[in-house]
Amino acid sequence: MDEPNDPQPHGRRRSLLIRHVLPPLVPLVAVLAGAELAVRLGWVESYLLPPPTAVARSLAADWRELSRATVNTAVAAAAGFALSAVVGVAAAVGLASSAWARRAFYPYAVFFQTVPIVAVAPLLVIWVGYGLPTAAAAAFIVSLFPVVANALAGLRATDPALLDLFRLYGAGRAATLLKLRLPAALPQVLTGLRVAGGLAVIGAIVGEFIGGNGSLGDVITSALTQQRNAKVFAAVLLASLLGLGLFGAINAASRLALRNWHASERDVR
Amino acid sequence: MGPPLLNPVPKSLSPAGLTRGVAVQISGVRHVFPGGVEAIRRVDLDIAPGEFVALLGPSGCGKSTLLRLVAGLDEPTAGRVEVDAAAGSDDGRPLDRRADVACVFQDAHLLPWRTALHNAALPLELRGVPSADRLSAAAAALAAVGLGGAEHRYPAQLSGGMRMRVSIARALVTRPRLLLMDEPFAALDEITRQRLDDLLRRLWADTGATVLFVTHSTQEAVFLATRAVVMSGRPGRVVLDRPIDLPRERSADLRADVAFARHAGAVYAALERGEAVPA
Ligand SMILES: Nc1ncnc2c1ncn2[C@@H]1O[C@H](COP(=O)(O)OP(=O)(O)OP(=O)(O)O)[C@@H](O)[C@H]1O
Ligand SMILES: [Mg+2]
Numbered sequence: 100m101d102e103p104n105d106p107q108p109h110g111r112r113r114s115l116l117i118r119h120v121l122p123p124l125v126p127l128v129a130v131l132a133g134a135e136l137a138v139r140l141g142w143v144e145s146y147l148l149p150p151p152t153a154v155a156r157s158l159a160a161d162w163r164e165l166s167r168a169t170v171n172t173a174v175a176a177a178a179g180f181a182l183s184a185v186v187g188v189a190a191a192v193g194l195a196s197s198a199w200a201r202r203a204f205y206p207y208a209v210f211f212q213t214v215p216i217v218a219v220a221p222l223l224v225i226w227v228g229y230g231l232p233t234a235a236a237a238a239f240i241v242s243l244f245p246v247v248a249n250a251l252a253g254l255r256a257t258d259p260a261l262l263d264l265f266r267l268y269g270a271g272r273a274a275t276l277l278k279l280r281l282p283a284a285l286p287q288v289l290t291g292l293r294v295a296g297g298l299a300v301i302g303a304i305v306g307e308f309i310g311g312n313g314s315l316g317d318v319i320t321s322a323l324t325q326q327r328n329a330k331v332f333a334a335v336l337l338a339s340l341l342g343l344g345l346f347g348a349i350n351a352a353s354r355l356a357l358r359n360w361h362a363s364e365r366d367v368r
Numbered sequence: 369m370g371p372p373l374l375n376p377v378p379k380s381l382s383p384a385g386l387t388r389g390v391a392v393q394i395s396g397v398r399h400v401f402p403g404g405v406e407a408i409r410r411v412d413l414d415i416a417p418g419e420f421v422a423l424l425g426p427s428g429c430g431k432s433t434l435l436r437l438v439a440g441l442d443e444p445t446a447g448r449v450e451v452d453a454a455a456g457s458d459d460g461r462p463l464d465r466r467a468d469v470a471c472v473f474q475d476a477h478l479l480p481w482r483t484a485l486h487n488a489a490l491p492l493e494l495r496g497v498p499s500a501d502r503l504s505a506a507a508a509a510l511a512a513v514g515l516g517g518a519e520h521r522y523p524a525q526l527s528g529g530m531r532m533r534v535s536i537a538r539a540l541v542t543r544p545r546l547l548l549m550d551e552p553f554a555a556l557d558e559i560t561r562q563r564l565d566d567l568l569r570r571l572w573a574d575t576g577a578t579v580l581f582v583t584h585s586t587q588e589a590v591f592l593a594t595r596a597v598v599m600s601g602r603p604g605r606v607v608l609d610r611p612i613d614l615p616r617e618r619s620a621d622l623r624a625d626v627a628f629a630r631h632a633g634a635v636y637a638a639l640e641r642g643e644a645v646p647a
Contacts, residue, residue, distance in 0.1 A: 258477065260473055260475070260477045261477055261479070263436075263441050263473075264471070264473075264477060265494070266441065267439055267440075267441065267469065267470075267471055268490070268491045268494045268495070269494060269495070270494045278479075278490075278493075278494075279479070282479070282481050283479075285481070359480075359481065359522040359524065359525075360480035360481045360522050360523065360524050
């Protein structure tokens with residue numbers, strides 16, 4: 100929508116910068132400065148908390164290894180996430196189709212949520228193999244439930260009046276699902292995916308603690324055993340950025356999908 | 369008679385010429401909701417093909433419930449609702465519920481992820497009408513309700529009254545033989561409302577559809593209908609069933625007519641009486 104009383108796009112861009120980019124930078128800079136000072140002034144031992152400058156040096160020094168590890172972890176997390184998106188929505192459609200199916204299978208979906216992934220990871224290595232398969236499988240397991248739970252809630256909340264309308268016009272099950280129930284559930288599905296994205300990164304890294312191969316998880320474990328804390332922090336930082344990136348991508352997709360109709364994505368500045 | 373409305377109509381939809389209404393027979397209908405609320409005590413109504421019936425009554429008396437029963441969305445607790453297509457049609461074509469019955473609910477109930485055009489085209493889409501046909505029919509229906517320029521807007525970008533008109537266009541797009549409308553114009557301003565009253569009258573005259581129209585306005589009921597039915601407060605019963613024998617061609621000055629006032633007065637009196645009936 101145009102805003103007639105905001106004449107220069109130039110000024111608008113600057114205000115956008117001030118409103119959206121600046122706020123999260125303030126606590127970041129404050130915390131980094133605080134940490135640096137705390138170590139420099141000797142309040143905290145540097146083996147307990149590596150100063151931010153040391154982390155930055157490690158990032159630069161180990162960049163080849165760290166960047167390759169980040170890519171590997173990203174691939175594993177994205178693969179697990181994509182699988183749980185597809186399987187999760189399909190499972191939710193199945194569960195939404197009948198009360199019997201829900202009673203029979205929903206408990207096992209909940210079970211997925213409570214799987215202690217650290218304990219299962221060694222088994223995953225045996226089942227699916229070292230490296231990417233284990234990391235992706237772990238990412239899949241931890242990110243599946245939020246997709247199923249949210250998609251199911253969305254599918255079950257279809258406006259009964261719209262269901263009546265489709266019934267009146269003789270729509271079959273398939274048409275009702277594709278043209279009504281799934282689109283109506285989209286906001287909840289996207290909420291589930293947003294939660295799943297962050298979890299998938301965590302799941303992949305935990306999988307890599309055990310069965311990793313040149314990825315962030317095992318960079319972290321080996322750096323820990325070598326007591327290279329700055330490198331640990333550098334890897335953790337990259338993992339967080341990865342999670343943030345996935346979250347941002349899902350948010351962008353969500354905006355694109357919902358911008359016309361859903362209140363949560365209506366243009367608010 | 370004005371220019372032809374709602375053209376072009378997909379050929380796959382209706383044979384050329386009159387659509388012809390269907391007969392509706394409501395006999396001994398009682399409806400009790402699962403919670404134990406008795407919405408309708410007993411309603412008998414024989415609606416002939418092509419009649420325009422206005423249904424009035426105090427809030428909560430079961431008008432919407434009755435409409436749902438006629439639409440086949442709910443089953444009555446007792447009694448029967450029969451929609452008989454053969455009675456009114458020249459070719460004895462059996463009723464195709466998907467095409468022949470249309471409903472405008474009390475709220476617009478649009479799909480928020482679809483533009484006005486694609487919302488209006490929905491009933492045709494669900495029947496498998498080819499895209500070009502259904503979109504041109506939907507555009508014509510939108511133009512008929514005065515939304516010619518708003519085809520590509522989403523429901524969230526429309527006012528309440530505009531959304532309601534999209535909902536009306538969606539009901540008209542199939543050229544239904546039975547049109548069920550639940551206070552469709554309640555959310556509209558006076559001018560738009562009278563324009564749509566006129567449109568509905570012409571449409572009804574054009575297609576010969578049977579219309580069952582719920583309204584709270586005695587004026588609107590008398591202006592539109594060939595018959596006014598007034599229900600009592602819950603549980604609903606029929607307290608007045610009155611033919612409105614005004615000329616078939618109705619214009620705005622009819623509202624100043626003595627006969628018009630007489631009918632409106634009778635309907636109003638029945639509403640007052642119905643209100644007084646103890647539940
Ligand atoms: N699904 C339901 N379950 C239980 N009771 C219901 C249900 N739907 C409607 N009722 C009750 O049935 C009665 C009739 O409702 P209905 O919606 O038919 O009234 P109405 O005549 O259309 O009223 P209004 O003019 O306010 O739209 C009301 O008392 C209402 O509370
Ligand atoms: Mg009602």
